[in-house]
Amino acid sequence: MIKILKNLSPYKWIVLGVIALVFAQSMAELFLPTLMADIIDNGVVQGNIPYIWRIGGWMLLVSALGAMAAVFASYYSAKAAMGLGRDLRQKVFKHVGQFSLQEFDEVGTASLITRTTNDITQVQQVVIMMLRMVISAPVMLVGGLILAISKDARLSLVIIGAMPVLAVSILLILKYGIPLFQQVQKQLDGLNLVVRENLTGIRVIRAFNRETEEKARLQKANRELADVSIKVNKIMAFLMPVMMLVMNMTVVAVIWFGGIRISNGAMQIGDLMAFIQYVMMIMFALVMASFMFVMIPRAAVSAKRINEVLEMQPAFKDDGTEKADRERGTLEFDHVTFYYPGASEPALSDISFTAKPGETTALIGGTGSGKSTLVNLVPRFYEVTSGTIRVNGVDIRKAPQQEIRSKIGFVPQKSILFTGTIADNIRFGKQDASQSELDQAASIAQAQEFINRMEGGYTAEIEQGGSNLSGGQKQRLSIARALIRKPDLYIFDDSFSALDFKTDAKLRKALKNETKNATVLLVAQRVSTVVDADRILVLEKGRVVGMGTHDELLESNEVYREIALSQLSEEEIA
Template identity: 75%
Template sequence: MIKILKNLSFYKWIVLAVFGLVFVQSMADLFLPTLMADIIDKGVVIGDKPYIWKIGGFMLLVAAIGMVASAVGSYFSAKAAMGLGRDLRRKVFTHVENFSLQEFDQIGTASLITRTTNDITQIQQVVIMMLRMVISAPIMFVGGVIMAVSKDAKLSLVIVAIIPILVGTVLLIMKKGIPLFKLVQKRLDQLNLVLRENLTGIRVIRAFNQEKQEQDRLQFANKELTDVSIKVNKVMALMMPVMMLVMNLTVVAVIWFGGIRIDNGGMHIGDLMAFIQYVMQIMFALVMASMMFVMIPRAAVSAKRINEVLEMKPTLLDKGSAKANRERGTLEFEHVTFHYPGAEEPALSDISFRANSGEITAIIGGTGAGKTTLVNLIPRFYDATSGNVRINGVNVQDAPHEEIRSRIGFVPQKALLFSGTIAENIRFGKEGASQEEIEHAAKIAQAEEFISKMENGYESIISQGGSNVSGGQKQRLSIARALVRKPDIYIFDDSFSALDYKTDAKLRAALKNETQNATVIIVAQRVTSVIDADRIIVLDDGKVAGMGTHKELLENNEVYREIVESQLSEEEIA
C-alpha cells in the first residue's frame, strides 16, 4: 500500500492543502461545544440575551469556517485521489504493453482487467477517506479527550473505561474481515473471467446449445462472489451497531454521573452538555478510524495485486540499441529451439533457414506442428530458448522492439479489427497514411469491392471485434492493414483460410507484384496457397521435416506428399 501511496507525491501540494483544511475544520468542530457551554452557563442561566446573541453569532461564524474548510477539503481530496487512480491506470497499462504473451498467460486477461478497474477504484475510495480522516480522526480524538478532561477530569474516567472496548471490537472485526477481502477479489476475478468468456464466445455457445450450461457456470461464479461478499458485509455490519450501542451507553453513563456531579456542585450544566458533545466527537473519531481500518485492508489487497503487475518484469526486455538496417528484407533462423514455459518438450527444435528480399517462404504442416509458434518468434512475441532469429542481419534480441516491429507487416491467424471506421483500421498499420495509400492497400487485399458497396465506403463503421463484417472481409482488411505499412517482411499467419479459392488466387497474384522488394512468410494449411512459393518449409512436431520448392518436396519428402495427396486429386498433383 505504501508503494502505491508514494505516487501521491505528485499531488503533494494538494495533499498538504487538504491536511490544512481538515485541521481548520477539526479545530472549528472542537471549539463549538465550548462556545455552547458559555452560552448556557453565562447567557441562558442568568438571562443575558446580548451575550447569547454575541456568542451565537460567533458560533455561526466558526461553523461557517468549518463548513467551507470541509467543502474545499473534500474537493481537493477527491482531486488527488482521482488523479492517483488515473496515474495508476496509465502506469499499469503502459507496463502491461511491454508484457510478452507469457506474462499475459501467467496473470490472465480477466484478472488484468479487474486489477486495472476494480482494484484501483478501491484504492481511490480509501485515499479519499485517508486524506480526510488521517488528520481529522487523531485531532478529534486527542482534542476531544483534552477538552473533555478540561471540563471535568473525574467524569473523563468514563471515556477511559470505554475506549478499550471500542478498540477491541475494531481489532476483532478486522481479524475476521481481512481474509474475506482477499477472497472477494479472487472471486471477482473468476466472475470476470466467466463473463468475458461468455461474451467473446457467444457464437460457439449458441451453436452448441450450451446457453443453459453457461448460465449455470455464471450463476455458480456469481453465487460464490455473493456468498463471500455477504460474509464480509455481515462482519462489517456488526461494526456500526456495536459502535452505536457503546456510544449511547457511554452518553447514558455521562449523563448519569454528570447529573450527580451537578447535584454536588462540581459541574455546570453547560459543561455537562459540552462534555457530552466531546464524548460524541471522541466516539465518532473512533468510528471514523475503525471505518478506515476496515477499508484499508481491502485496499491493501488491491494494492498488492496492482504491485504484482507493476513489479512483474517482462521476460522480453528491450535491451538492444542496434539498428536493423544492415540488410533489407532478410530473415534468418539459426538453430532456433523454443520451449513454452513449463513445457517438457520443445515446441520448435533446431530450426534453421534464411529468407531473402523478393522471396516467398511458405510454412506448412499439420495441426500442432509449430507453424504459429515459429512466426511468433519473428516480431519477438516470445524469445527463442536457444539459437538466433535475425531480421536484416540483426538479432531481434539486440534491437529495440519498435525498430524490429516497424519492419514487419503482421497478419495474425485470428483477424482482429478495432471499433472505428474502415479507414482507421487500415491506417492502424501506418499512422498518417494518405487516403490514396489506404485505397491502394485495400485494392491489393481484394477488399475494395465490398468496401465500395458499403454505404459510407471507407468511412463505414466497424463495430467492436468486427462483428458487422464476415470472416473473409476481416481477413482482407487485416491484410490491407499490413500492406499499407510497406514493411521489409510480411508475415501471413494462415491469413487466407476464410477466402474462397478465386479470391485467394487473385490476392496472391496481386501480392506477388506488391511484395517483390520484401520478404514474405506465409503460414498456410492449403497447399494451393503455398504451391508457388520460392521455398516451402515442412514442419512436423516442431522440427523441419523438409525444405525446398513444391516440385522438389513432392518428389523427395514423404510428409509433404501426404499433405498434398490429402488435399489435391492426382490430376491436380500431376
C-alpha cells in the same frame, strides 16, 4: 499501499492544503461545545440575553468557517484522489504495453482489466477517506479527550473505560474480515473472465446452443463472488451495532454519573452538555478510524495487485541499439529452440532456414506443430530459448523492438480490427497513408469491391471487433493493413483461411508483384496456398521434417504427401 501513495507526490500541495483544511474543520467542531457550555452556564442559567446573542454569533461564525473548510477539503481531496487514479491507470497501461505475450499469459487479460479498473477505484476511494479522516479522527480523538478531561477529569474515566471495549471489538471483527477481502478481488477476476468470454464468444455459444451451460457457469462465478461478499459483509455488519452500543452505553453512563456530580455541585449543566458532545466526538472519531480499518485492508489488497503488475518486469528488455537495415528483406533462423514458460518439452526444436527478398517461405503442418509459434518469435512476441533469429541480417535481440517490428507487415491468425472507420483500420499500418495508397492496398488485398459496396466506403464505421464484417472481409482488411506499410518482411499467419479459393488465388497473384522485393513468410493449412512457394517447411511436433518445393516434397517427404493427399486428388497432385 505506501508504494502506491508515493504517486501522490505531484499533488503534495493539494494534500497539504487538505490537511490544513481538515485540521481547521476539526478545531472548529471541537470549539463549538465549549461555546455552547458558556452560553448555558453564563447566558441561559443567568438569563443574560445579550450574552446569548453575542456567543451565539460566535458559534455561527465558527460553524460557517468549519463548513467552508469541510467543503474545500472534500473538493481538493477528491481532486487529489481522482488525479492519482488517472495517473495510476496511465502508468499501468504504459507498463503493460511493454509486456511480452508471456506476461499476458501469466497474469491473464481479465485480471489486468480488473486491476486497471476496480482495484484502482478501490485505492481512489480509500485515498479520499484517508485525506479526510487520517487527520480528522486523531485530532477529534485527542482534542476531545483533552477538552473532556478539562471539563471533568473524574467523569473522563467513563470514556477511558469504554475505549478498550470498543478497540477489542473492532480488532476481533477485522481479524476475521480482512482475509476475505483478497478472496473478493480474486472472485471478481473470475467473474470478469467468464463475462468477457461469454461476450466475445457469443456467436460460438449460440451456434452450439450452450446458453444454458454458460448461464450456469456465470451463475456459479457470480454466486461464489456473492457468497464471499456476503460473508465479509456479515462480519463487518457487526462493526456499527457494536460501536453504537458502546457509544450509547457510554453516553448513558456519562449522564448518570454527570447528574450525580451536578447534584453534588461538582459540575455545571453546561459542562455536562459539552462533555456529552465531546464523548460523541471521541466515539465518532473511533467510528471513522474503524471505517479506515475496514477500507485500508481492502485497498491494500488492491494496491498489492496493482504493484504486482507495476513490478512485473518483461521477460526480455528492449535494450538493443542496432539498426535492422544491414541486409534488407532477409530472415534467418539459426538453430532456434523455444520453450513456453513452464513447459517440459520445446514448442520448437533446432529450426534453421534462410529466406531472402523475392522469396516466399511457407510453413505447413498439423495442428500444434509449431507454425504460429515460429512466426510469433519473429516480431519478438516471445524470446527464443536458444539460437538466433536475424531480420535484415541483425539479431532481433540486438535491435530495438520498434525497429524490428517496423520492418514487418504482420497479419495474425485471428483478424483483429478496431472501432473506427475502414480507413482508420488500414491506416493502422501507416498513419500518414494517402487515399491512393489506401486504394492500392485494398485492391491488392481484394477488399476494394466490398468496401465500395458499403455505405460510406472508406468512411464506413467498423463495430467493436469488426462484428459487422464477415471473416473473409476482416482477413482482407488485415492484409491491406500490412500491405500499406510496404515492409521488408511479410508474415501471413494462416491469413487466407476464411477466403474462398477464387479470392485466395487472385490475392496470391496480386501479392507476387507487391512483394517481389520483400520476403514472405506464409503459414497455411491449404496445400493450394503454398504450392507456388519457393520453399516449404514441413513442421511436425516443433521440428522441421521436410524442406523444399512442392514437387520435391511430394516425392521425398511422407508427411507432406499425406497432407497433400488429404486435400487434393491424385490427378491434381500429378
